[in-house]
Amino acid sequence: MADLIPVDDPEDPRLRDYTGLTDVELRRKREPAEGLFIAEGEKVIRRARQAGYEMRSMLLSAKWVDVMRDVIDEAPAPVYAVTPALAERVTGYHVHRGALASMQRKPLPSSSELLGASATRRVAVFEDIVDHANLGAAFRNAAALGVDAVLLTPRCADPLYRRSVKVSMGAVLQVPWARLESWPNDVEVLRSAGFTVAALCLSDRAITLDELVARKDEKLALVFGTEGAGLAPGTLAVVDEHVRIPMDAGVDSLNVAAASAVAFYATRPRVA
DSSP, X not given: OOOEEEOOOTTOGGGGGXXXXXXXXXXXXXXXXHTEEEEESHHHHHHHHHTTOEEEEEEEOGGGTTTTHHHHHHOSSOEEEOOHHHHHHHHSSOOTTOEEEEEEOOOOOOHHHHXXXXXXXXXXXXXXXXXXXXXXXXXXXXXXXXXXXXXEOTTSOOTTSHHHXXXXXXXXXXXXXXXXXXXXXXXXXXXHTTOEEEEEOOOTTOEEHHHHHHHOOSSEEEEEOBTTTBSOHHHHHHSSEEEEOOOOTTOOOOOHHHHHHHHHHHTSOOOO
């Protein structure tokens, strides 16, 4: 059982994991380098623990102590009790959910491990998505709609950045994911593992999503591009298929998170 440790100094070194959460560049460098990520809110903290992540510490305001009592009683890590004002001074933003936990990252599997698993039949590949909210939403879609694994290109944002975890409601802790090492060369890794590689894009050679679904490919990798320019020309040149979501007149495309939801739903396995 962890004891509540009152803290009233925002400069207390024990709170170092939580300092400056609004400084994106700092977090991008510190969190992966130091092997930590921040879980925000009761549901996300619980999901992180259920997913087997080790807790480094927890930061709670008074109104969340009773709500999180079972976690506090089980936590092997220190639990710091702070006022909402102090939490805001430490983190740099209003912690409206009142509960934060610093969690230890786990080693990532390799893309080959994920693709080689017998249960892996449908994967998502996200190319260079840099908006943490979009990435979190796409992970939530993947979890909700039965995607077996997610692969990220080297320049894609960190799914365990605080905002991604928050927007995904902890789904980034649920869906297996890995980073590709050499993109778009790794299209061949997908193909060698038996996947049809289908890029969601606007293209003269694109088939419709309905046409893709009708083919009933045994293994399917759906590739989504960055928010602005979409997929890189080099990627489009090496994938197996270009696929478009049919749109009504006047609209050419959807936000990448919305497009992923549509594609995941349409290609979900049908139970006879």
